[in-house]
Amino acid sequence: MTPASGPVLQRSSALTRFVLAPNPGPMSLEGTNSYVLRAPGSPAAVVVDPGPLDEVHLQALAAAGPVELILITHRHADHTAGSARLHELTGAPVRAADKAHCHGGDPLEDGQAILAGGLEVRVVATPGHTSDSVCFHLPADGPHGSVLSGDTILGRGTTMLDYPDGTLCDYLASLDKLEALGPAAVLPAHGPPLPSLAGVARAYRSHRLERLEQVRAALARLGAEASAGDVADVVYADVDPSVRRAAETSVSAQLHYLRGDAGQRRAREATPGETVG
Numbered sequence: 001m002t003p004a005s006g007p008v009l010q011r012s013s014a015l016t017r018f019v020l021a022p023n024p025g026p027m028s029l030e031g032t033n034s035y036v037l038r039a040p041g042s043p044a045a046v047v048v049d050p051g052p053l054d055e056v057h058l059q060a061l062a063a064a065g066p067v068e069l070i071l072i073t074h075r076h077a078d079h080t081a082g083s084a085r086l087h088e089l090t091g092a093p094v095r096a097a098d099k100a101h102c103h104g105g106d107p108l109e110d111g112q113a114i115l116a117g118g119l120e121v122r123v124v125a126t127p128g129h130t131s132d133s134v135c136f137h138l139p140a141d142g143p144h145g146s147v148l149s150g151d152t153i154l155g156r157g158t159t160m161l162d163y164p165d166g167t168l169c170d171y172l173a174s175l176d177k178l179e180a181l182g183p184a185a186v187l188p189a190h191g192p193p194l195p196s197l198a199g200v201a202r203a204y205r206s207h208r209l210e211r212l213e214q215v216r217a218a219l220a221r222l223g224a225e226a227s228a229g230d231v232a233d234v235v236y237a238d239v240d241p242s243v244r245r246a247a248e249t250s251v252s253a254q255l256h257y258l259r260g261d262a263g264q265r266r267a268r269e270a271t272p273g274e275t276v277g
Contacts, residue, residue, distance in 0.1 A: 007060035012193055013185055015039060015119060015141040016148075019060050021051035023078055026242040029156060029190040032078050035148055036064045037138065039118030044068035046117040047092070048136060048148050049189055050082040058082050062089040069105070069116040072096035073150025073189060074133040076162075097125065097132040108134055126152045126178065128171025130162050137181060146185040147178065147197050155191020158207055160246040163253035169260070171253075172208065175201045211235065215254045228252040 007019045012035065021032040032051035038044070047061050048071045061067070067090040072080055080101050083094045093105030095114075110125035122137040129151045136148040151159050152174060161171055179201035186194040194200050218234040219226055228251040232239075236247040 007057055009036065009060070009064055012187055013138075013141050013146045015138060016146065016187060017064070018187075019057060019064070021057050021078070022054055023052045026240065027160070027246060028078050029154070031190070033187070033189050033191075034061055035187065036061065037117045037119055037121070039140075042118030044117055046071060046119070046121065047086065049073055049079040049150070050086040052078060053081040053085060055085075058086050058089060061086060065090055065092075067092040069114070070094040070103075071108070071114075071121070071136060072101050073135065073148065073152075074130045075101055076130065076151065079150070079189060097134050101132075110134075124177060124181075126150075126174035128152065128161060128166050128168070128174045129159050130166045131170070133166070133174070135178065137184070142185060144183045144185065145181070146187050147181060148187045148189075149178070149197075150189045153178070153186055153188055153194075153197075153200055153204060155186070155188040155194055157191075158204060161250050161253035163249050163256060166253065168208065168212075168253045168257040172205060175205045175208075179205075211250075212254055212257070215251065215258065219255075219258070228255060231255065 009017045009019055012018050016035050016037050018033040018035045021034055023031045032049060034051045035048040037046040044066050046069045047067050051057060070083060070086055070092050075098050084103050087094050087103040094103040095105035095108050096102055097108045099107045108123045112123040114121045124135040124137055126133050126135050133150055133152050135150060135152055139145040161168055179198045182198050184197040186197050186200055214235045215231055218231045222230055228248045232248045232251045239247045
């Protein structure tokens with residue numbers, strides 16, 4: 001997409017397309033992928049994550065309609081800031097797990113099946129990145145279905161845990177839930193689509209558990225009461241300054257996990273097939 005050409009609706013799967021929002025950055029990668037879902041022959045569409053409050057971007061999403069429903073994966077502004085305006089433009093209700101981000105619609109519930117845009121959209125609660133994070137499972141999207149993963153799984157790199165709102169214990173449980181959905185395509189809110197949700201979830205878990213071991217080693221060296229900043233100096237020594245705050249926030253989540261309930265920790269870490277963050 002170039003400024004001269006304006007927003008472009010790009011194909012991401014059999015039943016989805018997306019418009020890349022003009023908000024690139026260290027945390028948002030190329031920008032927010034605002035998805036448009038529609039079954040063949042459906043007169044209406046669903047928008048997932050309207051993105052920033054950018055009029056040109058939101059007008060492009062409205063033009064891809066008519067929009068029947070607007071869904072939100074989680075509370076962060078790069079996903080929600082434009083939702084009230086898109087609601088004004090289209091009249092479509094906005095639904096999110098957090099009622100504070102709903103406009104004319106009810107809060108989402110885990111396991112809920114929504115029929116819109118000619119599709120079945122299943123809500124999968126996946127707290128960890130934030131407490132209100134959800135993913136959207138489209139079982140009819142291609143041979144194995146697809147999952148719009150928000151920031152729970154990114155198209156490149158790994159996500160941060162927005163502690164204390166997001167916790168590592170919740171995040172590991174969410175990865176277990178996503179892995180159980182099998183080889184579905186991954187449609188992330190940032191970065192390119194990925195194949196096989198199960199494989200990606202396993203890789204994310206492995207990364208988290210490896211990071212956890214690094215934090216344990218840092219605590220052994222620095223002392224059990226070391227601060228998140230001190231641990232980050234060791235574990236994330238080579239991190240770019242632009243994402244240093246995110247690194248410290250994730251370390252805080254890891255320290256909370258390690259200093260929390262030991263029995264729960266041992267049970268999770270002993271689960272077959274798990275690996276680290």
